[in-house]
Amino acid sequence: MPQYKSFPLPDTAEGLTEAEILSWHVQPGDEVTVNQIIVEIETAKAAVELPCPWAGVVTELHVRPGDTVTVGTPILTIDTDPGGAAAPAPAPAAAAPAEEEMKPLVGYGSKTVTAKRRARKGPAVPAEPAAAAVQEQVGQAFTSTNGSAPAAVQPEPAATGGYVPLAKPPVRKLAKDLGVDLRSLTGTGADGVITREDVQQAASAPEQAAAPVATRGGERRVPIKGVRKMTAQAMVSSAFTAPHVTEFLTVDVTPMMELRARLKNHREFRDVRLTPLAFCARAVTMAIKRTPEVNAAWDEAAQEIVYKDYVHLGIAAATPRGLIVPKVRDAERMSLRELAVALDELTTTAREGKTPPGDMVNGTFTITNVGVFGVDTGTPIINPGESAILAFGAIRDMPWVVDGDIKVRKVCQLALSFDHRLVDGQQGSEFLADVGALLADPGMAMTF
Known part of the structure; x- marks a missing residue:
């Protein structure tokens, strides 16, 4: 039967408490292998690519690019036995096995942290579920007895402030400096990654040039992170x-x-x-x-x-x-x-x-x-x-x-x-x- 494992955000260095999700390299339904890069995050010290500790099929993404997540918060769920045969429901005493300890990989800490996700700020961003709700969803995944995976977080349309297309940190900065909305672009790089050329072309396009120019005395606000x-x-x-x-x-x-x-x-x-x-x-x-x-x-x-x-x-x-x-x-x-x-x-x-x-x-x-x-x-x-x-x-x-x-x-x-x-x-x-x-x-x- 399916075996669901939750991947918590690890402490990638000493004393880090949170990180921003930059981009996902996988989506629900994708097969993954051990040590395959699944997500890129930005901590207070560096941009880091995280490998997957298990092989299986991604069933759920709990967070979106742009979210700031505290260490220990589940960020995705993986079915490590997608081809397993159905089995009788276990007895109530065994229905809620403790989550298996994730074996630390290179650069990971392995301490268990009870953490909550910080609420996102800014306009046009749908309200995030409380950390307790996320934990409850993960708990349901582990105690599921009918072999069905929990509902996956579905990507929202770009216009509603959902998933941000894949882009490396320098490209994200370039887009911010040029005033280009990454969500309006289609990446021409491998796997749909947005490149510097994509951003520069969008910045020089007529519709970008016709955009209102900030008047004298205007201001621009950037989150401190x-x-x-x-x-x-x-x-x-x-x-x-x-x-x-x-x-x-x-x-x-x-x-x-x-x-x-x-x-x-x-x-x-x-x-x-x-x-x-x-x-x-x-x-x-x-x-x-x-x-x-x-x-x-x-x-x-x-x-x-x-x-x-x-x-x-x-x-x-x-x-x-x-x-x-x-x-x-x-x-x-x-x-x-x-x-x-x-x-x-x-x-x-x-x-x-x-x-x-x-x-x-x-x-x-x-x-x-x-x-x-x-x-x-x-x-x-x-x-x-x-x-x-x-x-x-x-x-x-x-x-x-x-x-x-x-x-x-x-x-x-x-x-x-x-x-x-x-x-x-x-x-x-x-x-x-x-x-x-x-x-x-x-x-x-x-x-x-």
Whole structure:
């Protein structure tokens, strides 16, 4: 007989409580296999594709694209024995077996959470059933004795605000920026996925051009969620918890840039994208050895300072979804070449929106490379759980005094913000001076 299993929204990283459903890759009636991608969600940290833990037939989708769902809420039901023969109804005592524990897959948590779905906001959206009703429907599926599946949630017409056609996060953002309603489009990509070309064509169509233009003084409202929501909460918490101190240093990095030019022709670096950021990352990991306080954490609950022998180096990356900070694990063990490769892979993955949630937690120190935007420096805010962050500014040709003569040199500015609870001014200054010395004269690494 049919065996119905409910798939609850898993915790895809540490401490996540909710996620937005971006798109379904399956519909009721579709056959699925183990580890087949069934849904794409957006958490506060990343866009994640979830695989199915069972094989079977999809019988019901409990949520729609655009819904924000709390962890533990059932999002679909699967019949894992669609070809099973009918069997006599079980005795009342066995009529309601407990839901089988879902075996965790890679990237999943497995804790059981009693959660409720948050009500959707906005006009033209049908009222959602209460979480209790969803749970009741799932319960009925598990206790069904006549072999019939519960009624599936049917997609509503696009005009009523129902299912949103499939589209990747960057395409969704592009559509939002251009004012294109995805529900009015037919995707030309594989499996009906809406592409950037579909959105751009719709934006340039006559009917789009004829749409009323917002008058002066108009406004546009965007829900606070996802990466933006997490970033806001983290920055507010950090700014009002850790007493920030910021110090600045201007550095002549001409020797570093000359070394970079030479290494590009070296056989070990010919296939590597060697950026100034890689040199900065290497300098940071070396300087941390002499000033471990900038790689520590303040544990308020335990009233302890936690010194860490490893460096999980966070790199602030601008992506279409907002600012995220993926980590290079155990960066202190890496050579310059290894760091260059890791940074290239990290930033490429981040911009494609494919950074795993696990790669954005447990950092120990962060670099924000504001120089790529042509910015000289700033006063960065420390990431929660860390004690310092370094802003790496743009490298510019500037007049500089060298041996009493004014010459044109490659110059950049550094800004170090640190938590004054555990990093004193002397320690912060020594660390910043060490980083600057290594960038100004890479040969200084021989003395560290």
